[in-house]
Amino acid sequence: MQKKFNHIDDLLADSYFIEWLCDPTEESDAYWSAQSEINPNLRTLIPFAKNTFNNITVEANEVSNTLVDTALNEMHRTGKVRIFNFKTAAFLKIAAVLLFFSLAAIYTLLPKNEFSTEYGKTMAVDLKDGSEVILNANSKLSLTNNKGKAIDRQVWVSGEAYFNVLSNPKSPFTVHTSRGDIIVLGTIFNVEDTPESFSIYLEEGRIKFVPKPEYQKQSIELDVKKRLIFSSSNERFELQDNNDPNITAWKEKKIVCQNMPLSELSKEIEAYYGVDVVLKQDALADRELDGILENKSLDELLLIVCEALDIKVISSKNSIEFSYY
């Protein structure tokens, strides 16, 4: 068979030629020297193509050491990889016994058993008393160690969490936050306690909030569908009617947009995924979205936003930039 080879691309496009370069055999050697006899062009083309092929390189950006460290730390931190050396494990056992005897008295008061979520993840935690907590992204829930004792119903939370507390009038359930304690008899509510904002939203039942004394002396009772926020401008707690449909949407991995400007949505994305969102043109901030966004993955979310607003997005590891086409 006679093939036409006028350019090295013709050779490289021929998989039999590639086979010969990768794994030459007597048979293929013979074939290509015969081809060169028929087509003298090949005498110069073949060495040229061979040279091109042998000099092919694949470039990739070097991976930063920080990325490697972060990835490794994440594995240790998530606790999925329980790594101790045998020696360390023995040492830890001894240390734990010593610690137990010396600190037994205050041991039970210290927060224990931490659950924390990374950016982009939520987590459901079932408590021993039958209550349920759903942790939003980048949040932490701590429980006391109450082995062998009556169930201790107090937890510490930072970040955002949704509580469904089992009713038990004899034993109130307490949520400690950075700004005060929430005392619960059995109810459903949402707590947000981050450096930027603090709010409690009551969905069902009744709760009492006991602020830390430096903020306010008297406690505050919340009715259903009320929201207690801490206003950082005047350092006071304020009770409001809730009109934010988004308040507990996060636990269904949804963002409910009612004419939500892109600037607001950007904040939600930043908080949930831990990325920076940049709006390239100022006018983008006021573009509004209407509807329920399923928060399955960042990629999907961005795609939907872009389609809805007819804008484009460039995303890299830690930042996202929206811009007009």
Place this chain on the structure above:
Amino acid sequence: MNPEDDLGIWKRIQASDSKAFDTLFRQYFNYLYKYGLSLSSNEEETKDAIQDVFLGLWNNRKKLTIKSSVKYYLLQSFRRSVFNKNRSNSLVSLEEHHRDMWKTESVESSIMARESEDQLKFNIKQMAKVLTPRQREAIFLKFYDGMDSDEISQLMQIDKKAVYKLISTGITRYRKNLKKL
């Protein structure tokens, strides 16, 4: 990445040595990350997939037998992990991103196209825009790693003839796209 060293490290991992685990992780992260970007081109997923592989390695260290090559084991379980993730996520959205990035990078590519004809450099990011995942993978394994066709066909679970074909069409398509710019 000397295979004998690897097996030594692996024996220590089997004996629950966490330092050895860290060493192996550091040794292969860079390589697997680049391999992952040539497969899926999503950085976050690639990192997750690497973590999954090492998690599996650690959790199964007592049961697992690695006879010949730790690297081969890692590559095999890594590509499985990447493909599983890709199946569950929408590939469409990833492709969308690349189209955007392609626009911003066209200046760089046109410079590359002007380079002398016998110098062909594949750039992992740009490969993702013009080649199919399997073409990318074959090219990565052949020209980045330097694997021979037997190893590639074994890892990718395809016939050797298919490997040649993927490399050939990969090169051709990549060169064509460089010229267009």
